[in-house]
Amino acid sequence: MPLMKSWVDSANTPDTDFPLNNLPYGAFLTASGEQHCGVAIGDMILDVTALEADGVIAVAGEDEVFAAGDWTAFMGLGAQIWADVRATLTALLAEGMADADGLSRYLVAQDGTQMRMPFTVSEYTDFYAGKHHATNVGTMFRGPENALPPNWLSIPIGYNGRASSVQVSGTDVRRPWGQLKAPDAEMPTFAPCKRFDIELEMGAIVGQPSDGPVTVAEADDMIFGYVLLNDWSARDIQAWEYQPLGPFQAKATATTISPWIVPKAALEPFRCDTPERERPLLEYLQAPGPMLYDIALEVGLAPEGQAETVISRTNYNEMYYSSAQQLAHHTTSGCPMLVGDLLGSGTISGPEKHQRGALLEITWGGKEPITLDTGETRSFVEDGDTLTLRGAAMGDGYRVGFGACAATVLPALDDPYKR
């Protein structure tokens, strides 16, 4: 598919994340301080809430789908409505549209506009579905012979995370306190995290509910769209707490998502297969077609007031399990899935060192610090650092991107109990 041209000129340049082919869903604050739904087009936002309020667009049979200023209600309406509204918005923004002048008053510049959470997260599940990541972490923790757990090639391993900790790009992250114990210490201490880390992930957003097991194909149909996701991780808290029931407070400080949900429809041209199976999957997990996406990803780290260094470049196509497979597995027990559930892919690492999606892997547990372009070194994230995830599927002369997924780390509080 070639670039689809828009009358919004900035959407026709090859370096924008937001050509007409994309039309991702976001939520933003208007000049008067209201939260509205918008879609990104070039360097602008089309105010969908205002379009609906003025009767320019309407969802068949529904009143005020966008009045609440996030996309949760819209998601719940299902795939036919998703397609209809996307077609309407595409037509309104296409080159040659008769009333571009009239419509241009619904455009807001992205620059300087504050973004908000584009949907209400019902529940958040995080997976562990990248083989390079699982192998690296397993090697560090259990040695190379036991790197991959015995179940790993058969199950998309996941755990429930904390939905209340999910926040939109641009929200600062406070370094947490937690219970820590050095391997040679006799007793734990309660102290600020010393090994604060990122995890480069994609997030799949469940747009339709289920109440019983679903197939991989049905799971794919339930997915509304994708975001970039940074699963902030306190490695020292994690190391002490995670046996036997998994990570808990180590992952509960914050999870940052990109401001834009890229619709599944925009990613269709970029579907690809998961890597070859090393062990046959049980039938319920077998993919009926390509369910991953070819999405180039990178992580930038900028120390406070300084230039950014790209510390990782990888691709979503490295994942061993797709989000559709993860969602299908999630329903096997009969677990009800809800509109607004968020599934983190797991950390996305490629086979090479510069393709790793977490500092834990890049610096091999802090033993091999990296040197930034500024000359500083990093083992883990330091106070004042801004971490930015970026991602885009690369078309012929255009890209379908997510916008920056960024957050700055604030120092730990001196006394977390002081009000």
Next chain:
Amino acid sequence: MPLMKSWVDSANTPDTDFPLNNLPYGAFLTASGEQHCGVAIGDMILDVTALEADGVIAVAGEDEVFAAGDWTAFMGLGAQIWADVRATLTALLAEGMADADGLSRYLVAQDGTQMRMPFTVSEYTDFYAGKHHATNVGTMFRGPENALPPNWLSIPIGYNGRASSVQVSGTDVRRPWGQLKAPDAEMPTFAPCKRFDIELEMGAIVGQPSDGPVTVAEADDMIFGYVLLNDWSARDIQAWEYQPLGPFQAKATATTISPWIVPKAALEPFRCDTPERERPLLEYLQAPGPMLYDIALEVGLAPEGQAETVISRTNYNEMYYSSAQQLAHHTTSGCPMLVGDLLGSGTISGPEKHQRGALLEITWGGKEPITLDTGETRSFVEDGDTLTLRGAAMGDGYRVGFGACAATVLPALDDPYKR
């Protein structure tokens, strides 16, 4: 505190769970099919939604707090409103109340009335805070030398569960399918769970939010009330999936709670200390006073169409960590807590075999089946079995109970993907 007498006679008998001292919160279906808020009194329910609609009671400064038919909005109003409304309801139901005749038309018989979820579960966290349970399970899985994980005496170990799986007593539970692998099998299979189990727990309901670390005392103040909680567990799914990130689908089929939330105020006379510490707790986890409760608990198992056998008798005072300590730990990372969060205590087992709160422990992994009063044996739960948790704090001539927390197990579907 002695029995408080009510003009509702059935509330004055020593064997009711619901004397005037209790006044627990529930949700029920009216004769016309609407969901209303109610409080239990003896063998009746006082229709609080109707009382508000008719102007008999009102919450200061609020309209229609009870119109939605569950207690979530009320919880969010805070402890002063909880106390005010409790005082109003207590006065309305007290012996000697002038207009008992007029009020009696707001009473509905519990018998034959269908109960609904009394609140909307925001997020669900399950803990592992019973020392006898952790020791028993650890001994089975890792041997007696490594029974308790090294962190166990320092951290109330918990993991995030699945809020969408929480259902009210009386809702059937369908035996799940899942990915299983026998220790001697080379490959896993996808099959119905063969080792379906219960876990006897208490659930604490968070009634006030937090956005940063809270002390144990503050955490105690945030708790609205308690329910009985049965954390259904598929032991064979759990054994294969839980390393390294904890239980996932094994715990996602269903979690059953009692229909009545017992207010913290009703449990005040029954506060007790946690057992003696075997290792000093870090300061942030130290309890400023008694935070557990003396609540007698039991589990009944009734095969389909047959009489029930009580298979376990224990007490909430066996727990090593209180819900307030668990909630305080939950916030250490800065994790925001929400109105409607539910914290499972972890399985409550006493030191003796007949005091164990899960069949896994009672039958020692299925190796020592128990014989029911009917003559049948059980290693794990069988299809058609009804499992009922009961609990009550025992006062002088009265009890403060939760009502039955019951569910019947339906057979697994022949084909979970057939619609």
